Amino acid sequence: MARKLPPKDVVIIGLGWTGSILGYELAKAGLDVVAIERGPWRDTASDFPPAYAQDELRYAVRLDLFLRPEQETLTFRNSMNQTALPIRRFAGFLPGNGVGGAGIHWNGQTWRFLPTDFNIRSHLEARYGKEALPADMTIQDWPLSYDELEPHYDRFERLCGTSGKAGNLKGLQQPGGNPFEGWRSSEYPNPPLKQGLGATLFAEAARKTGHMPFPQPASNASEAYTNPLGVKLGQCTYCGFCERFGCGNFSKASPQTCVLPALLRFPNFSAQTDSEVTRINLDSTGKRATGVTYVDTSGEEWEQPANIVLVCAFALFNVRLLLLSGIGTPYDAQSGQGVVGRNYAYQTTSSVGVILKDKILNPFIASGAHGMIIDDYNGDNFDHSGLGFVGGGYMGFGQTGARPIQTRPVPKGTPKWGAQWKKATADTYQKAFSLSTHGSSYSYKDCYLDLDPTYKDRLGRPLMRMTFDFHANELKMSAYLTDRLAEIAKAMDPAEITPGPRKGPYDSTIYQTTHNTGGTVMGADPATSVLNRYCQSWDVHNVFVPGGASVFPQNHGYNPTDTVGALAYWTADAIRDRYLRHPGPLV
Amino acid sequence: MSRKTTPVQINQVKTKTAMDAPFPTRLTRRAMLASTAALLVAGSTIARARTLNGAMPWEPGATTPPTLVRPGPWMFFTADEAALIEAAVDRLIPPDNHSPGGKDAGCAVFIDRQLAGPYGSAAGLYLQPPFMPGAATQGYQMPDAPAGRYRAGLKALADYVKVTYQGKAFTDLAPADQDKVLTGLESGSVALAGVKAAEFFALLLQNTQEGFFADPIHGGNRNMAGWILVGFPGARYDYRDWVERHNEVYPLPPVGIMGRSDWTVKE
Numbered sequence: 001m002a003r004k005l006p007p008k009d010v011v012i013i014g015l016g017w018t019g020s021i022l023g024y025e026l027a028k029a030g031l032d033v034v035a036i037e038r039g040p041w042r043d044t045a046s047d048f049p050p051a052y053a054q055d056e057l058r059y060a061v062r063l064d065l066f067l068r069p070e071q072e073t074l075t076f077r078n079s080m081n082q083t084a085l086p087i088r089r090f091a092g093f094l095p096g097n098g099v100g101g102a103g104i105h106w107n108g109q110t111w112r113f114l115p116t117d118f119n120i121r122s123h124l125e126a127r128y129g130k131e132a133l134p135a136d137m138t139i140q141d142w143p144l145s146y147d148e149l150e151p152h153y154d155r156f157e158r159l160c161g162t163s164g165k166a167g168n169l170k171g172l173q174q175p176g177g178n179p180f181e182g183w184r185s186s187e188y189p190n191p192p193l194k195q196g197l198g199a200t201l202f203a204e205a206a207r208k209t210g211h212m213p214f215p216q217p218a219s220n221a222s223e224a225y226t227n228p229l230g231v232k233l234g235q236c237t238y239c240g241f242c243e244r245f246g247c248g249n250f251s252k253a254s255p256q257t258c259v260l261p262a263l264l265r266f267p268n269f270s271a272q273t274d275s276e277v278t279r280i281n282l283d284s285t286g287k288r289a290t291g292v293t294y295v296d297t298s299g300e301e302w303e304q305p306a307n308i309v310l311v312c313a314f315a316l317f318n319v320r321l322l323l324l325s326g327i328g329t330p331y332d333a334q335s336g337q338g339v340v341g342r343n344y345a346y347q348t349t350s351s352v353g354v355i356l357k358d359k360i361l362n363p364f365i366a367s368g369a370h371g372m373i374i375d376d377y378n379g380d381n382f383d384h385s386g387l388g389f390v391g392g393g394y395m396g397f398g399q400t401g402a403r404p405i406q407t408r409p410v411p412k413g414t415p416k417w418g419a420q421w422k423k424a425t426a427d428t429y430q431k432a433f434s435l436s437t438h439g440s441s442y443s444y445k446d447c448y449l450d451l452d453p454t455y456k457d458r459l460g461r462p463l464m465r466m467t468f469d470f471h472a473n474e475l476k477m478s479a480y481l482t483d484r485l486a487e488i489a490k491a492m493d494p495a496e497i498t499p500g501p502r503k504g505p506y507d508s509t510i511y512q513t514t515h516n517t518g519g520t521v522m523g524a525d526p527a528t529s530v531l532n533r534y535c536q537s538w539d540v541h542n543v544f545v546p547g548g549a550s551v552f553p554q555n556h557g558y559n560p561t562d563t564v565g566a567l568a569y570w571t572a573d574a575i576r577d578r579y580l581r582h583p584g585p586l587v
Numbered sequence: 588m589s590r591k592t593t594p595v596q597i598n599q600v601k602t603k604t605a606m607d608a609p610f611p612t613r614l615t616r617r618a619m620l621a622s623t624a625a626l627l628v629a630g631s632t633i634a635r636a637r638t639l640n641g642a643m644p645w646e647p648g649a650t651t652p653p654t655l656v657r658p659g660p661w662m663f664f665t666a667d668e669a670a671l672i673e674a675a676v677d678r679l680i681p682p683d684n685h686s687p688g689g690k691d692a693g694c695a696v697f698i699d700r701q702l703a704g705p706y707g708s709a710a711g712l713y714l715q716p717p718f719m720p721g722a723a724t725q726g727y728q729m730p731d732a733p734a735g736r737y738r739a740g741l742k743a744l745a746d747y748v749k750v751t752y753q754g755k756a757f758t759d760l761a762p763a764d765q766d767k768v769l770t771g772l773e774s775g776s777v778a779l780a781g782v783k784a785a786e787f788f789a790l791l792l793q794n795t796q797e798g799f800f801a802d803p804i805h806g807g808n809r810n811m812a813g814w815i816l817v818g819f820p821g822a823r824y825d826y827r828d829w830v831e832r833h834n835e836v837y838p839l840p841p842v843g844i845m846g847r848s849d850w851t852v853k854e
Binding site: 041043045046047049050051052054055056057058061062068069070073076077078082083084085086087088089091194195196197200235236237238239240241249260261264265266267269270271272273274275296297298359360362364365402403404405408416417418419422423425426429430454455456505506507508509 | 636637638639640641642643644645649650651652653678679680681683685686706710711712713714715717719721722723724725726727728766769773792795796797800801802804805813814816817818819820821822823824825826827829830831833834835836837844
């Protein structure tokens with residue numbers, strides 16, 4: 001029997017970006033809030049202090065800050081006719097763990113989706129005709145517009161102290177920024193980061209070939225910054241240990257550096273760590289949640305009653321928790337019916353390796369999200385007529401360091417070991433870098449998440465099963481984008497370039513990105529979405545999934561975190577201003 | 588659910604009462620701690636369920652610094668295994684006038700300590716059955732951990748060399764023959780009894796290069812040989828003055844987590 005705890009107004013499952021933002025906003029509104037986090041407490045001083053944060057082996061290779069598959073993993077297969085097998089070691093994507101979640105180990109790339117991304121299906125059908133979209137492509141319009149979300153993007157960027165240059169201020173084009181971005185109500189809170197030689201050479205080549213490069217928006221503070229919560233960030237030192245690492249310098253935006261110091265001061269907020277929520281409890285009608293059950297590290301089970309349940313885990317685990325709790329109808333890929341687990345999507349990335357003839361690039365000097373980028377081939381920023389695909393992505397120079405266990409470029413044909421390998425490794429390190437494309441991943445009928453029939457977690461609950469592969473549309477898109485990027489690379493007068501367009505099948509053993517999206521999609525129609533436009537469950541009105549990437553109906557050509565943060569604020573406002581007054585379905 | 592193994596009773600929750608019943612599940616202590624312990628660091632403290640509010644928690648000594656690896660007796664390898672590994676890493680990364688080889692850089696010591704620790708036992712990985720062969724895209728699906736793979740691989744390799752080279756050990760072979768054996772492992776053209784040669788070679792090469800380029804605190808990259816070879820300055824904290832100094836050689840020597848070798852006792 002679980003021991004029953006005193007009830008709370010709000011229980012938050014997972015204390016990462018969305019959990020900490022919702023916690024802050026609702027505690028500030030006077031609600032009694034508890035956040036339950038299955039991982040440990042994490043902070044700069046105790047977990048990644050400058051004294052030893054820069055340990056490539058420990059953090060980037062042995063994945064010290066990440067979720068242990070022993071605690072939870074997924075099974076994976078490329079297609080419905082395969083048997084899914086467990087991902088025994090995370091490699092293709094890396095879910096975070098502990099307080100801060102993915103907000104600790106991310107790079108800080110802080111992108112808004114394009115205005116047309118929010119009505120993607122209507123827009124593409126109107127411009128190219130319905131036949132332009134493959135029959136099994138299940139993309140759908142978002143249930144809210146860019147204009148509605150803009151103020152919330154702005155709030156999240158100010159929370160993070162994002163460094164960048166606006167390209168569109170209230171509809172007026174700004175030199176030096178992204179000319180394709182949606183309108184912004186204000187300039188970035190910090191100026192752009194400084195750029196190294198590689199990014200500078202890319203920008204020159206991009207301009208020469210008729211493109212419009214701009215500095216990548218980065219939540220690595222270019223200057224010391226105090227955010228609206230009164231929390232301070234230090235200036236980024238370009239140490240080159242960012243993604244997969246915690247920042248020892250308080251420069252990378254994270255729940256720890258941006259929210260938690262203010263949040264923990266609320267007497268009506270507390271966090272319970274090392275405690276894993278095993279299910280959301282429903283009343284006898286199944287239409288109202290009564291709270292959650294969790295298990296602590298000693299193996300004891302606790303019941304936390306609450307009036308509102310906020311599902312704030314990593315995208316994949318939000319989906320699994322709804323499946324395990326019986327909230328919403330599970331998706332059935334055969335019939336296309338049901339919603340939970342539907343429209344899982346990812347990201348379609350590719351690269352162009354470049355070796356220059358005679359340069360000293362100092363590639364180890366880097367932040368997590370500096371770099372020069374072009375957005376000419378993202379979304380529907382370019383005419384897709386006759387190309388045979390839809391979608392796109394940004395591309396450019398965004399190399400985030402050159403830590404030598406994982407970054408050792410060599411010319412084509414170099415042996416993998418021995419004297420020649422050694423010489424080539426030494427000769428190439430300073431002259432080489434990787435350019436990359438970061439493309440959309442549209443959703444399809446046969447790409448989805450459900451519960452695995454065979455494999456269980458340590459508590460005996462079914463693992464979630466991922467069925468995913470790249471489709472022809474995305475592979476054509478990647479080939480096209482990689483060709484464009486290679487053209488720019490050629491304008492840099494390289495000794496050698498190696499274009500690597502994305503090829504199928506999707507390989508779970510090769511790291512591509514941790515931008516796993518969908519499965520608890522928000523939408524206008526309960527037949528094709530789990531959540532309404534306020535990220536509220538259609539079925540259980542006091543359950544919200546406030547903006548984890550699981551709510552994305554498909555994934556667009558940008559990193560998800562800015563949209564995740566914006567949706568967290570959007571949902572917090574809806575709960576505070578609408579739901580508390582009239583608890584019930586908001587749509 | 589029934590208990591499969593000894594149930595957990597760590598009594599970390601101080602408010603236990605007589606009403607408490609043990610959680611009826613099949614958790615092992617190790618499973619319960621999977622979420623919280625810094626498994627990859629020897630000697631780390633065990634986190635426990637706790638409630639946070641009021642302020643950012645802080646307590647002295649809560650950090651989990653890495654353990655300094657010093658050369659010394661082998662912790663995992665037998666003497667014969669160690670000799671073979673030292674010879675092999677010195678062919679994978681041969682000494683030349685650019686840098687020491689894998690042996691003098693400590694790659695074998697690095698691998699030894701890694702195998703004796705959490706990495707060697709596949710700590711934290713998902714090792715529940717059933718184990719079934721799958722597509723390459725589904726990842727490694729065998730239950731054996733790196734320590735066992737080395738034990739089996741090194742034995743099979745020693746046996747292969749003995750049979751193929753008239754009773755000799757790998758260490759007795761001329762460098763050209765050692766390279767020939769390693770090349771055969773890499774391509775899979777050398778067949779090892781009960782071991783997939785190419786997979787074992789890939790593991791050995793990966794760990795050797797990890798050792799050559801990891802922070803010296805882990806036992807390899809001795810005197811920062813790997814970093815000096817490529818020009819990586821290591822755990823440097825602040826490059827702000829250097830971001831925009833394009834095409835200039837960064838002038839400072841590398842530092843590791845423990846500082847620099849000439850700040851400490853010479854080996």
